[in-house]
Amino acid sequence: MTVAGSAPPSGRMRSLVERGPGGPTDPRSWRSPLRGPWLTSIFAVVLLVGLPVLIVTGLLSYAAYDPALGGSNDQTPGAGLLASYIWFDWFTSPSWLYRVNQGTHVLLGIALIPLVLAKLWSVAPKLFEWPPVHSVAQALERISLLLLVGSILFLLVTGVMNIQYDYAWKFSFYTGHFYAAWVFIGAFAAHVALKLPTMIRSLRGRSLREELRTSTADTVAEPMDPDHLVSPNPAEATVSRRGALALVGGSSLTLLALSIGQSIDPLRPTALLSPRGRSYGDGPNDFQVNTTFGEIGVDPTETESSWRLRLEGPDGRSVTLRREDLLAMAMVTEELPIACVEGWSTSQVWTGVRLRELAELVGGREADSVFVESLQRGGAFSTMSLTGKQIRAAKTLLALKVNGVDLSLDHGFPARMIIPAAPGVRNTKWVQKLTFRGGS
């Protein structure tokens, strides 16, 4: 939109159109001498390395949910083309795969928060530019910036809230985060393509080593730049660029240090920012609980001697087993992690029956999938599907014990799934029925 062609505005109106309403739209009101293309580019180059890692681990995390299984697994039925990169079933080894992927995704996301905020601070005058729109190209650029800033803030906020508050909103985290990620990926790619030359030029224009040696007293504004990041009216520096970089880098490292324990068992007590970071005592069942049986409304009497596991095969054959029957089968012991989408993870030693042995009892060895049902009534995680690959993996267990003792009620007594390399949510607790489908 331009005013050319319309009647010339007069008086106050004209000054408003030409100079803007003042405040943040007035470039002279932005006075930090640190703002400029060099500092922005330093933040940008770190994000240019970090954000693609966040994107790749995020897309892999989505693939790990095997959205093609549909049903209780897939909450993004319209994903279509956006999910077309997933032409494979998720892997079943190495067993730490999802743990490392998700730990990296969440920890890196947390550590990049100060950098994203610093980057936004460094370009803030651009966001208030006046007039808001003066050409088609500039309008398109502003829209893409709005999508970029909006989507990254949405992703960081929903990611952190998912860790801290257990789904405190109406929409599904999985769906919202996935769609916002694709908005972000598009806007990020466009932004990098447009700004890469400016970034490289700006970084070449000043030496990092020199900058790190410059004291606050010697800190002056960069030369005026075509993008208007540099203040036309700079105040005296109250901090050097070195100080600003130390503040941002220090904040990132602090967040990382206070979170990393959620993914590394011996460091658990240091994860002060993680709701499931605290230590749980020394007992064999003393490790993180996602949801307790009390919260979820599992009736403990249903887990006692009357409990039965029902197996159904692809051709309708069925078998019912008591816990003693399961304990009389070949017992397998494996150390395997539980790795939640929230980023926390823990490795424990599980004992139980191979899922493929159970499949064989009802002629489901070649099944394409198994539908797992919990005693838990209702709720998103009361049922779950697993792939044929997961059925046949030697380490996929229906676990009866952990660390040598019976599972506690909170960890899924009398029996729970443990799937190697998969998201924690696949490890259904309080299992009561397994239906093997397809493949024969």
Ligand SMILES: Nc1nc2c(c(=O)[nH]1)N[C@H]1C(S)=C(S)[C@@H](COP(=O)(O)O)O[C@H]1N2
């Ligand atoms: N029936 C049932 N199984 C479940 C859940 C649940 O809410 N209900 N939570 C899942 C999630 S999201 C995770 S991360 C793991 C956590 O297992 P834990 O509580 O034993 O640590 O259990 C999974 N199994």
Ligand SMILES: [Mo]
């Ligand atoms: Mo989870």
